[in-house]
Every structure is written in structure tokens, then in C-alpha cells.
Amino acid sequence: MCSVSPWSMTDSINLRTPTMQSTCVHLVPNTLALRPTQWTSQDVKAWLRFCVEEFSLSPNCVDKFDMNGKALCLLERKDFMERSPACGDVLYNAFKKHQHQWSRQIPTDCYVGLQLVTVPPNQQNDVISSPPTQGSKSPYISILPRNKDGIVSKMSCSESMDSSSSQPMDSKESNISLSQGVPTSMLSPAPSERCTSDSENGSPQHNSDPEMEAEFDPEHPTDDGVCRLLWEFIYQLLLDGEKYSKFVLWESEKDLTFRINNPNELAEFWGKQKNRTNMTYEKLSRALRYYYKMDIIKKVPGKRLTYQFLQHPKKIRKGQRGARPHCNRIPVNGEIQSSEPIPIALRPSSALSGTKSPPISSGVNADNCSQRSFQISSEYKTSESPSNINCILPPVNVHESTDYENLENKMAARQEVENYPQNSLLVVQKISEEIECDNAGEKNLNKYNRSDVSTPPYGTDINLQANGIILSQSLSYASSFSCVSRPSQTLTNMDEPSVLYDRLPLPQHTIVQRSTSLSPKRLSPEAASHFCTSLHGPKEAHYRQQTAYPYVQLHLPQHQYGSSHSHHYYPFQDSHSHSYQPISNMYQPEFPREVATPQEAHLSVKYETCDEQPEDLSIKPIARKMLQQKTCG
DNA sequence: CACCCGGAAGTTTG
């Protein structure tokens, strides 16, 4: 068992998250694999009980959890907001203190976390039995043990999993249903959580506990433990014929022929697995048809919905690369129908990944603009980062309240944007300092003239105000960045406080809530422009449309910043080595002390799919396809 | 209407 290393309190700071706008909060205990099913209901109760003790919560909340292992606890937001930044510390100490009382040994190196989910007030009644989904707008807050290097501990199977001692959850959950979610075995655990069992003999190792059996398929581990291939998924279902016969069943196991019992539900199930909310049998079957060519599956002629494995799934060679489950995929239909990109705050983190985003030079007006530009891309590539863990957190029960799939919620989100006061002067007040810099961060901070600039330390709490109105209270500087990188799901990327903006020399009273500026949901474009201007001095703030996911592209005018720096900046390009681009060279400590007027900032929509310089599309985000039509013909 | 087919293009990931 791994030794428990110091816990990050910075994570707990993020308990006060800017995206918490609802009036209630879930508390979801999670275990090492972020699989609450590892806990018995007694464990969950115990967990909640000490939460009650430690935080003087209403005892009622202890009973307010479902028995599916996805324990929930409703808290009033005000209760939660009053928690101290040391909340996580208290939680952990309590966890340690009470652990011996619990019904089974829970590895001390497990991930213990709280999952905060925003829930519209009118839907809070439904929330008890509806844990948050992966696709939900749910900032995930976890308290993660770290090693001495500050890296989240990587656990091996033998260390972290004790499935033999695990106890089944409440028996009521034995009936799988869509509303209950995809079995966790088919979902995507964190790479570091997943274990590769010794299954060399290839024989199935059926666990007596059906839940546990579903948790992990020892027979067919993938390279990273993720069941991400369709045939694999189907095979998994077939393996547990009793449980999943409503989706698919063997027609003849001997001949490896199977029949899809309910194509629509299977597609939905598959869609859940891949976080593709619009999955249909039409699409699923298309994927199946691709297997024809690959000699993996063929159609059984004349028999509807019946297919045949051409070789035993155990022997199918896998060249897995892409097509991992998406993170919080927002329906494309909605994007297009709304003629407006989904607010960044609701976007999947992957949507912002830089993998498909070419450098700015490939975009319009990049090379010939003669401006130094850097791109606020946003992705942690660290495989062990908790963001990844959260990214692939099993999308347990889907619930309308957190899916943000329905039009109503989207309209509400848009309304929020539209209602945002335009041309607001944004002011940030630093209200506290909870500094926790790693060595690297400290070192880098020292590189700057701190007397001249106010670099918001990691974890700094700020207020974001507009026209005297507090827009977001107690934003965490660090979490603000995380909002950028994981706008829709997690604020836990605090493992690497040494992100770019920790090191930036910022003028005083500068808004450090970059994510705000990146989020059309949170800020009007004018306000975002304001932000960019105030942060970086007069420059163009290009609101760039990139594969339907906007982000801010900052151009530093050559005449102001010299000509020697034309490289692009990707803040997260190499989070492993922390080898950031020499942003310090680009920034001089002299920044305008005053927020520029809105007119000084220029906001335009750009997109990289066209070579042609697009017209200034003003500031209204438009769906990618519409943009393409407009500019490319 | 449900299912089936395969081309084409796009997306996401490793």
C-alpha cells in the first residue's frame, strides 16, 4: 500500500469554485478508483457521518444518499461556502480518524474526494438518486494524496485494490439500467487506477460479486484498462449475458454470433460509454460495419440485428489509438442549432485540447500578422494528473439536471451571457492569500520583480467584480486556470500550480480569472476583451473560433513588444517537464495600471479552417459550420 | 418504418 503523502490543500481551496452557482452541492465520496462502489453503504454512511460531525451539517444528509454506491449528500450552498480552505485537511484527518471504524479496510492511499455538482434549484429534489454525470457541468474536487514530489501517487493493483475484501453494494443495484449508468468496468478509469491483472491463462475470472465483476474485467484488459472499442464493449456485455441481455445476447456463443436485443438502448449504452450523447443505432451499426473490412465482425445474412465475431474477441488484435471516450461531449446538434458554440464552461475539456489545434501559424492571419501571439490552449497532458482521472470518471447516472443537454439549460446559459453587463469594468480584489507554491513555482516567481508586479500566488482568492457587483466570489486563482483547462468538469488540476499564470507578472488589480475571459458564458466578449487588455496591456484580443470551441488568442502588437518574439505559446504544451516558453521575455514588468477602455481592445472571431482572412465577425460566437459556410462558401 | 449498406468527411486520441 502506498504511503500517504501530504495532501494538497490547494485542492480544498477549490472547494470554493467559481462555477458553483447552484444552491446545493453533492458530496460524493470516492475511493481510489473513483469508484464509490468500492465502498459499502456502511462506508458511505460512515463517511457522511463524519462529514456531518466535522462540518456540523444537517444529520439528515446522511440518509440522503442512494444505495448504488454513488453516495450523495445535499448541502446548502451557504453551508458549503462557509467551509474553510482547510476543509480538505479536515476531511482527510477525519477520514483517517474514522477509518478503522468502517466496515472494511479502505486503502489509505485511495483517492478521497468530494464531487461537487451544480444542480438547479428546481431539480434538487431529483438529485438524491442521481449522481453527477461525466457529462455534467460538474467541477470535480478531489483531495488527492501525493508523493513527495507533489505528484499524485500512482498505485498498482495490488496496492490499491483489494477487491477480494470488497463487499457488494446494496443488492438493489443488481439490475442494471440505463438510468443507473454504465457499469464501471466499461467505463474509463484513470490509467493510474486501472490494473492489469495477470490473465495470462486467458480464463475468465468471474468474481462472485456481480458488481465487482462489472467493475473490472480481468480477462480483457486493454492497454490502459479502458474498454473503448465497440466490439470489446459488446463482448463485455455478452460476457455477462444475464445482466446485459436486454442489450445484446449470444445467438450462438459457439459460433460467436450475437443478436442485438434492443438497438436503441444498446446505442444509448454505447454512447454513454463514449460520452456521445447523440449515439444512435444508426451510428453504432456504421461502426459495426467498419468491422466487416477488418474481419472482426460480419453480418449474419438474413438475420436482423445479428452479427458474428469472425474471430474470438480474445484474439482480436487491437491497435487502439483514438476514439477514447469523450469527456463531457456536448451534442453537436445543439451547437449547430443554437448557432452558437456551447459556452466554454460547459464544454468538454477535450474540446480545448491542443491536439487538433494547429499552431496559430496555421490559422488565419497568424504568420502575416507580424505579431507575437500566443495561444491560450489548455490541456494537461500529464497522465497522472487528477484531471485525467476526472475526465474519465465513470458517467454514473445521467441526470437531466446536470447534463446541460436540454435546450432549457442551454438557453439559460445563453441568457446568462446575454444578461451579463456589457462594457463592465472588471476589478479584482485580492482578499486573501493561500500560497502554496511548489519549489518550481517559487523559483519562477522569484524570477520576476515581485515588488513591481503583483503575481497572484497560487490559490489566491479573488473577487471578480463588475460595476460593483460581485460576479464570482472567492475565486481561486489556481482553480481559475483550471477552469480554462477543464471548463466543464474539473477544477482539480492543481497538481501543477506552476502553470503559466503563476509566473506571469501581473499588474495589481488585474483579473487573474482568465477562464472568465475565455468563457463566453461568463463574460461578455467586451468584458473578455477588457480583461485581456487589462492583463496584458493594449493588444488585440482575438476571440478565436477553433473547431467550434472558442478560446482567446492574444496578439501582442509588434510595435509595443518588439519583434524578436514571434513564437506561439502553449501553456500546457509540456506540462511534464514544465518547460514553458520564455513568456517572461515577452512580458515586461511595465503594465498599464489602468484598465484600458473597451475601444482599445479588439475582439474578433477567427477560425483556422479557412485560409482566407475572415471578416471580423464581431463578437458573436457562431457555430463552426456556419462560420465555414460564411467564409469558405 | 426499421434495418442495412458503404462513401465521405470530421473528430478525438495516442
Next chain:
DNA sequence: GCAAACTTCCGGGT
């Protein structure tokens, strides 16, 4: 940049 494995869309067929 490339490739795998889809996803999305579509026109057409049974």
C-alpha cells in the same frame, strides 16, 4: 503529422 477508431451524415437499398 499520422493513423486508429470511430462519429456524423447521407443517399440508397431491402
